[in-house]
Amino acid sequence: MSQLLDKPPTATAPLSGPSGPADPPSDAAPALSPADLAARHGLTVSGARPSLPAYVRQLWHRRHFITAFATAKLTAQYSQAKLGQLWQIMTPLLNAAVxxxxxxxxxxxxxxxxxxxxxxxxxxxxxxxxxxxxxAGTRAISGSLGLVRALHFPRASLPLSYCLQQLQQLLFSLCALVAILLAFGVPPAPSWLLAIPALALQFTFNAGLALVVARLGAKTPDIAQLMPFVLRTWMYASGVMWSIDTVLKDRHLPHAVTVLLEANPAAVYIDLMRFALIDSFHAGRLPDHVWAWAVGWALLAGVGGFIYFWKAEETYGRG
Known part of the structure; x- marks a missing residue:
């Protein structure tokens, strides 16, 4: 009895063949790769770019965040100034006076x-x-890296919210513009309603352009230093302080230059707003096919800029 208790258990000898250990049974499950294991358990790559329709749905689900973020940025913009939100109207008026x-x-x-x-x-x-x-678009990603790296959300929310902030700023400025129009004897007219589609098209164009420079600025922050010079040159060529149609009548410029000046997107949206609000700026002062140009620029910049930004979605905040 004591011999049986003291006898150690016999180890089962491994199966072996003439040339070494035998192969495992043929019915054993093969080892799964990490990708197969992730797929089996429903795991996905963190920060991977979603499909374009899924990306649009994500943005729509975060529309309240985009609106609230834009409003908060606008409110905080002049919070340290004694005149507060009055600067939203005074700043563009002072620029116009200069x-x-x-x-x-x-x-x-x-x-x-x-x-x-x-x-x-x-x-x-x-x-x-x-x-x-x-x-604002040039710094939308590079200036919000803490937010981008801390939270998972569609990154296009940031440039779009900054554009929405500027639209809210413009609506404040339009209140002052209406007062100026009335003070200089420009009467209200049904054509003022044309400002709504003109602003909608311009907002689409601005958003697309902001998405483009947001991607460029995320990779090359120096874009933010170069952009003021580009925008200043663009302003001088857009008929902000002078009438394009008056200048073109007095000079025999090459046809290509005339087309470039008239089809300039900034000039197109400025002309549409002047046509809508100023009675003396009649249809004869508008370039040909101005509404077609406005829609075309909005679609080109809006759709093209959105796709361009989306293609680099998984790279923002990295590196």
Whole structure:
């Protein structure tokens, strides 16, 4: 009995063949790769780019965040100033006053332009909308790296929220613009309603452009330093302080230059807003096919910019 208890258990000898250990049974399950294991358990790559329709749905689900973020940025913009939110109206008005003195008085660009002050203020406000949207877009990703790296959300939310912030800023400025129009004898008219589709098309264009520069700025932050010079040159070529149609009548410019000036997207949206709001800016002063140009630029920049930004979705905040 004691011999049986003290006897150690006999180890089972491994199966072996003439040339070494035998192969495992043929019915044993093969080893799964990490990718197969992830697929079996429903795991996905963190931060992977979703499909384009899924990306659009994600943005729509976060529409309240985009709106709230834009409103919060606008409210905080002048929170440290004593005049507070009044600067939302005073800043573009002061810019318009400087441009009036330099260009309207010293350079006499007001010659031959009826209702020059409403003409100038409208141009300044509308171009500022595009200018600030682009400038905010260049820093939308690079200036929010903490948020981008801490939370998972569609990164296009940031450039879009900055564009929405600039639209809200423009709506404040339009209140001052209406007061200026009335003060200079421009009566309200049904054509003012045309400002709504014009602004909608411009917002689409601005958003697409902001998405493009947001991707460029995320990879090359120096874009933010170069952009003010590009935008200033663009402003001088967009008829903000001078009338494009008046200049083109007095000079025999090459046809290509004429087309470039008239089809310039900033000039297109400025002309549409002037046509909508200023009675003396009649249809004869608009370039041919101006609404077609406005829709085309909005679709090209809006759709193209969105796809361009989406293609680099998984790279933002890395490296």
């Amino acid at each position: 441009y009036y003195f330099v260009f309207g008085v010293l350079m006499n660009t007001r010659h031959g332009v009826p209702d020059y002050v409403p003409f100038l203020v409208t141009g300044v406000f509308v171009f500022t909308f595009t200018q600030q949207s682009v400038m």
